[in-house]
Amino acid sequence: MTLALDARRRAMLEEMGVVLFEHPAHSGDMHDTPPAPPRRAGGTADLRPARADAAPASAASLLPPDDAATQSAPVAARVRLPGIEAMDWDALEQAVAACRACKLCESRRNTVFGVGDRQAEWLLVGEAPGENEDLQGEPFVGQAGKLLDNMLGALGLNRHERVYIANVLKCRPPGNRNPQPEEIAQCEPFLRRQVELLRPKIILAMGRFAVQTLLQSTEPIGRLRGRVHRYHDVPVVVTYHPAYLLRNLPDKAKAWADLVLAQSVLRGEA
């Protein structure tokens, strides 16, 4: 355990909108003792909005998380590869790469399977690839990815160790439009198998479509935050999508509180 925050983590926390005022007697290490939620009056920690010059979002969902509207359109009957429930990681990745179960296969450049540690305790679930993700075949690149990396860094994590990142949809919706129900229904078995293979200790559901898919709930994120939910017996904590946070900077502090809750659940403290 270190006696004070190192400069790198402090910078990451500040990017997250968290400004720490360490009490003279404070000796907590970020990894072992994450900052508490806001205590503006007389506490040792304060959560403030970060700077307002972040770049615009590029990920798939740019709507406020409380917007309950979804798009729907007929889709031709398509066939997904059978046997997903028995696939190992490599077979599953190949199945996604070959998948033509919804019309997104026609416009994608790359499938975006997921990235990270296949023994991870943390599973972060976003919504769908954006333009950069479609180009690179990796989730959460670009500005939203940078913010997500900073969020992870503030907890002493990174996307390659103890963390796995996946999306509900593995292919980019054209023009970053919202995922459609038929697309989610076709793609969800891949995510479910990823959860089965990973067996994470905590899932962080980021954004409306991740939350709706995992929790089968249309309640606004604002009402689902701060509680522990379940997806096939795995604890789930709900938070905002990083792309949304880029446009709603004051909510970064709420996202930080969600991360702290998720870490507490993982440690059996909540």
Ligand code: SF4
């Ligand atoms: S989004 Fe999912 S279901 Fe649709 S083609 Fe891509 S991998 Fe298949």
